[in-house]
Amino acid sequence: MIDVLDLSVAFGDVSVLEDVSLSVEAGTFVGLVGPNGAGKTTLLRAISGALEPDTGLVAIDGTDVHALSSRESSRLVSVVPQDTSLSFSFAVRDVVEMGRTPYRSRFSPPTVEDRERVADALERTGVERFADRSIEDVSGGERQRVILARTIAQDTPVVLLDEPTASLDINHQVETLELVSELVADGKTVIAAIHDLDLAARYCDELVMVADRRVLERGPPESVLTSARLARAFDATAAVTTNPVTGSPVVTALSGNARGGSKPGGDDANVNENAPARVHVVGSGSTAAGVLARLEAADIDASIGPVAETDVAAETARQLGIDRLSVEPFASLEAETMAALQREISRSDVTVIADLRIGAGNQLVLEALADAEPLLVVESTPFDDRNAAGEGARDRYERLRSRGVRADPETVVERVLDVCDEYSDVDSTAPDQHRPIESDDD
Amino acid sequence: MERPGRILAWSLGLTVLLLAVAVTSAALGPVRIEPVTVALAMLNVIVVPSGVETGTWTVPLLEWAVPRPTFEYSQVFAFEVRGSHQTIVGDIRLPRIALAATVGFGLAAAGTVMQGFFRNPLADPSIIGVSSGAAVGAVAAIAFPALVPIGLQSAAFAGAILTAFLVYAIATEGGRTPVATLLLAGVAVQAFLGAAISYMLVHSGESLRQAVIWLMGHLSNSTWNDVGLSLPFVLAGVLVLGAFTREMNVLLLGEEDAHHLGVDVERTKLLLLALASIITAAGVAVAGVIGFVGLVVPHIMRLIVGPDHRILLPTSALAGASFLVATDTLARAGPAEVPVGIVTAAFGAPFFLFLLKRREVHAL
Missing domain, CATH: 3.40.50.300 (P-loop containing nucleotide triphosphate hydrolases)
Structure with missing residues (x-):
């Protein structure tokens, strides 16, 4: 025509x-x-x-x-x-x-x-x-x-x-x-x-x-x-998901230029050679969802969990085809889940904590993270607003925070690339320990 | 459809108004004549051709003899009117009124077209330099008659048309005539011609007064001959414009939209410009530069009947005719006659400012 x-x-x-x-x-x-x-x-x-x-x-x-x-x-x-x-x-x-x-x-x-x-x-x-x-x-x-x-x-x-x-x-x-x-x-x-x-x-x-x-x-x-x-x-970082109502693609533009400043129209040759093979994200809500979208847009393989299936981060992961370790909302973590989490952390080159919410049921996640290395901490809400598990959880979180690298939601991809550069010479395989899983319900 | 009815009703109403203004105007003057007598005298003037005789006419300058039919006319009506009154109305006042109506009709129609064409409320018939060109021709004919042997009216008409052509040629490039370029070329050429006029006025000597009166626009000493020269151009021009009112409407949407709606934009623009220029030239050549009729009358009518050229063009033209007859009556009503251009500007400019302050003419 x-x-x-x-x-x-x-x-x-x-x-x-x-x-x-x-x-x-x-x-x-x-x-x-x-x-x-x-x-x-x-x-x-x-x-x-x-x-x-x-x-x-x-x-x-x-x-x-x-x-x-x-x-x-x-x-x-x-x-x-x-x-x-x-x-x-x-x-x-x-x-x-x-x-x-x-x-x-x-x-x-x-x-x-x-x-x-x-x-x-x-x-x-x-x-x-x-x-x-x-x-x-x-x-x-x-x-x-x-x-x-x-x-x-x-x-x-x-x-x-x-x-x-x-x-x-x-x-x-x-x-x-x-x-x-x-x-x-x-x-x-x-x-x-x-x-x-x-x-x-x-x-x-x-x-x-x-x-x-x-x-x-x-x-x-x-x-x-x-x-x-x-x-x-x-020249934009954008995540493409599927609109749950119409089934058509939805484009979400994220702040920051594409791939940490690589030129538009540039080829994959520009990608950092020390780019991580895999990043595991522990967290929930829109902060974790944003981190996932940015990682996906930067072509970095990611996984998330444990995350409640109803959480927006889980939904984003599902849309982007990202592996997720999903759990029932508010349920205690089972041994199986903890083992899977350990596996994911040890498989990943970088672990990112993104606005992790701590409740009675998932305090053990903090323990699992204790050995994760390198560790990135992304926060957009103060911890106290996310903590429902009291002082003990707070101390453990503070320890993680003090040794982790801080990152903004906008700069998470650059930080991930930075820590990979630093650790590229060091053997960064996380120790593959199996910890006993205890239920900690109150 | 109610639109044709509306156009007809408005046109008829304004024609009646024009006739009423004409009768009133013809009744006023040093000798007051009863309106009924005036009306009868006016009817007595109406003639129809009753016979043809072929004579010859010699083309000026070229000395060519061309066959020319001469018509014999006979009166349609023969009402009883006192001889002196018949002369005053039929031979003195009526030619002047008819010429005022013709010029007003043409200028208002041309102004309507130009404002639509330029999509600019400040456009008037002389915007591309037609009036300035006519003035150059006229002042040259008045100040240096030996150099311009074709007579004042022909010189003014030729000056006007040549200027319009020149401005169009300057503004056209690659088959396109951007409206903004046309406007600016018009302004520049007008400025240049203004200098030429001033130069000629300085060296005009004895004839300065006559030239200045022409420049201010005048209708005194009008004859039926003047009407005969101007009316055919004005009437034919406005009639042809009338066939292009739909294109004028679509052009208001912008040239690209008009193209997508099937209007041959460049050809239509050339045609509208040429017609408006000829109509303006035919008016200015016999009556001098009369301002504000072509600017103010279309604005007033646009406020009343809306922007649709199918109704705006005929109503503006008819209202322009009434307006100029009325202002010319005022021009000759005082103890000393003033050029009609002064009256139209004196009334038109304040009225225009009034409209401007009421923010009704910011857009077309």
Whole structure:
């Protein structure tokens, strides 16, 4: 349906797109994702025919769009622009009627079809309700729907949208994309630049990741949105999990640049050669979840536990496919679990304590950690708020804390790499002792 | 659809207003005439062609003889009106009123187009230098008649059209004419032409007063001949503009949006600019530089009927006609006649400031 071939665009001597090729099947919803300034809008403008490319070709249904007249191309492609602020007090209905301009002849009144299309567009978008109000007097979300209604009235096989959900609240974002999905279901081909990766993943059949003036990757959302690609495209550390409600990928950006400052687009050669093979995390809550996500984004193998299956850290681990030692909430640790914990700690190159909560049931974890080396301590809540096991537990925790390396949730990956550097010459295998397991219920 | 009805109702209403203003204007003056007599005298002026005779017309400068049909006219009505009153109304006041209406009609229509075209509330018909170009031609014809043998009106018209063409050519690059470049080129060319006008005024000697009066806009001593020169251009121009009102609306959304909605943006822009320039030139050539009609009248009508050019263009044009007839009546009502441009500016500018303070003209 849409074929982009070796497209290059430069503004002056600034190259914006270089040799971009892309083909889109009829009836698909393709999302353009990528960082600001990557060339998404430029690509859309070149496809729409508004921007003449320096080299390359854009064909829609086999016709070169740049060879078409405005009238011909406006019957093939409609565009929902990024900036839909209209500063003229046209009635909403008039704005929607403008969508029929490509079909109207100069002197005759609107045809039956013109009227039906406009009526249908007003109804489908729910714009009918305020069709007689001035476009200046409707809210941003309503205005966006008016422009969508105009596009529906224009009734073209190809619809291009530039950030249709930017500046909309969450409800209107979903509403807008649902409407666009309906158009796709009607057989229209849609390309939309979408800033919000989660929404893009949820609604688009395919994602095209544009970065660094070219198409970095394309395919189904699950295959495009991976930590490694996000790191390359956005120079950001991000964790990709699955939305439990929609089942589509969810991208969580974490603070700090990708891989402790490695360059975007850089290869795996940049990874520290002393990088740990495995890190075990002991802790719970969002702090532990954040540590796991960062480790995963930095491609460091991790495990967590013991952790209650209902804890957010356990959920994150499940989503990221990280090994976890799960236990029943508030239950006492069983011998089996303790043995498994010992095994994990001894297998790991680094052990991280992340906001560990101590209750009556899991005091033994502190003992197991006594031999863990090297040890990293990440805290975002004071220990007293996490301790339900009294003074004894406090003393043992303080001992761990004083010998461990302190790290912020944001810098945990760098600290992990640092301690690995230090220990790289030393045999850091933790002693493989088996301690007697006692139940300590009160 | 209620829109065609609304356009028709407004246009009819404003036409009635124009006729009422015209009758009132024709009744006022040193000799007061009863409105009923005025109306009858006006009807007596209406003629229809009743015969054709082919004569020849010689093209100025080139000395070519071209065949030219001469029409014979006959009156439609023959109401009993006292001879002197018929002369005052039909030959003195009515040509002036008709010319004021023509010029006001054209300037307001051109102003509407320019404001929409530039999406700028401060645009007026002379924004790309049409009036300055006309002024150069006119002042040259007044101050140095020997150098400009084609006559004042032709010189003004030619100056206006040449300037518009020059500004358009300067602003066009690679088939595109960015509106901002056009605006700036217009400002620069106007400044240059202003210098040329000042230079000619300094060296105009005896004819300085005549030149200054032309520059301020005037309708005195108007003849049916002036109306005959101006009206065809204005009427034809506005009629063609009327066929492009939908494009004007879509252009308000921005050029890229307009392109996506099927409007051939560059071609439409050229056409609108050319028509607005011809209409303005045809008005300015016979009446001098009359400001504020093309700026204020479209604003007022936009506040009343909204931004839709399908209704804005005809209503602005008709209101502009009434406005200029009314202000010209004031211009000649005083003990000493003043150029009508002074009256339009004296009334238009404060009114514009009033609108500005009420924050109603910040956007189109």
